[in-house]
Amino acid sequence: MTTLDVAVPTLQVVAPTLEVAVSVALLSFVVVVAVLTAVVRDVLTAVVVFAAYSLGLAILWVLFHAPDVALTEAAVGAGVTTALFLLAISRTVRPAGGRTLVDPKTVKPTSVVVALGVTVGLLLTVPALPPVGAADTPAFGPVSDFYLADAADRGVDNAVTAVLVVYRGFDTFGEIAVVFAAAVAVLAALGREALA
Incomplete structure (x- = not known):
C-alpha cells in the first residue's frame, strides 16, 4: 500500500x-x-x-x-x-x-418580489463556492503566483499597483477617462450655474 x-x-x-x-x-x-x-x-x-x-x-x-x-x-x-x-x-x-424619498408604505409588490428573487438566486450560488482559504481556489493558482513574483521584477513594490498599472493598463486608462469625464461634467455644471 x-x-x-x-x-x-x-x-x-x-x-x-x-x-x-x-x-x-x-x-x-x-x-x-x-x-x-x-x-x-x-x-x-x-x-x-x-x-x-x-x-x-x-x-x-x-x-x-x-x-x-x-x-x-x-x-x-x-x-x-x-x-x-x-x-x-x-x-x-x-x-x-420636498426633500424626502419615497414613503416606504408605497413600495410596489413587484419590486419586493424581484428583490427577493435576486437575493434567493444569489444565495443559491453560495454552496457552489469553494471553502474560504481552500488551496485549490483560483486565487491561489499559478497566475496569482506569477503576478506576485513578476511585480518585483517590474519595479513595483505593491502587487495591487502592479496589476492595475502593468497588467491592466488599458482598463486603468479607461477608469482615468471616466474620472476625467466626471470632473469635466462637474465643472460644466458648475460653470453653467455661474453663468445663470
Missing part, C-alpha cells in the same frame, strides 16, 4: 494587532453606513452618509495597502459623486420640504 504525502495548509492564529482592530472597526463602520444610506429617508442625509461610506472604503483600501484604489475611491466616490448628487439636489428639490 502506498501513502500519499499531501501538504495541508494550516491556519495560523495571530493575536489581534492594532491594524486588525482598526480594520474591523472601519469595516463595521462601512457596513453600518451602507445600511444607513439605504434606510434614511432624507435625500441630503443619504448623500452625506454615502460620502462617509466612500471615505470609509477609501481608508480601508489604504489599510489594505492599495493607495491607488483608495485615491480613486476618495476622488470619485466621496468627491465627484457627492458633488454631482448635491448639485442635482440643489437644482431639483423644492425648498418647501
